[in-house]
Amino acid sequence: MLTHLSSRCRLLCLSLLAATLAGCAGSNGGARPQGAAAANAATSADSLAQTSWELVRWAQPGGVLRDIPHGDNGEPVRLTFLAQGKQYRVNGFAGCNRYMGSYKLEGGKLFINAPATTRMACVPAERAKLEADYLRGLSAIDTFTLDSGGAPRHLTFNLRGGDVLEFERRQDPPTP
Template structure:
């Protein structure tokens, strides 16, 4: 009996240590998930995490409206999306002619701050006057003076005030991860380690992925939106695959968004 109590006590200590570290992962061979991992924003102020927006109104100082692209097949709207790539919050979107990407944070007063200059593709604009709209939009994102929303718990309207007095109003789109994504779904395996790779002109690390167990691992140069990756675990994911318009050189022509974690296995177990 003393031996049993001592063993039970040691088990209790181990469980408490696991909770305290918040890093223990199931050691079973495969564990089914009840759904997608819960998204944890980078900080408590980040009400924009996992949201996507369309620019619906651009107001000049004095109240004049600037023409913005509308949502029809010949006039793709300007969009902005907030996700997380690993531990880093990412902002991506379409600026009128090209796609762009940057990093961001939500600072004091819940103000959106881009922490790096937007990097965009270099497609020519048609019509030509769209080029100026795109340049002004990307420049404005680096000079946001105030950010407001109708409801910080579940915002549907977003307003960005710029240093030059312009005001950008956005309407909420379908969220990138939390349901409603459109596109084909597929099952993929993700290996337990990311490996060095060349994505265009920059050196980075890539996922290793494959469709089935009997295939060799291949580099995946893109992100998997909404996926919280932990080294040492082989995952089987269900992802939504959507096309990317004008992808950067050497990057995939499709975007993967996590639908659910189907299985996961700790390497060596």
């Protein structure tokens, strides 16, 4: 009796292991990755969930680099992706103000809805312009890439106007 039960237990464990491995194999979410990191682009909204990023480089069309100022207290321009159930949210700091919104990945494209912001005064004028352009850019992502599928460290947004925003991963937010 004990041998028969042990055989059933082994069979059940092997079946569960096979089902788990089959579930992990090849679900690519239908993304059409672009650019140099195409093979490693994110394939689901969950690929970005619970990650935090700092804007480290902004190249305008023609390759001209744009200065990226920090906030008054030295806080960098940040973007954080959060997920709770099927709710996908973004928040961050845009140079003067904090922002929040939602995101989704559909048809291989990342969509960030026009974020709402706090309304702090933004001085100097260059920082106010960068903040406005950055927030507009979040709603104009043409393609995006991640440097690796497992634990990406570099995120790039290619905007419809030709600008390229590059982010480096920072300390991730806690999982809810």
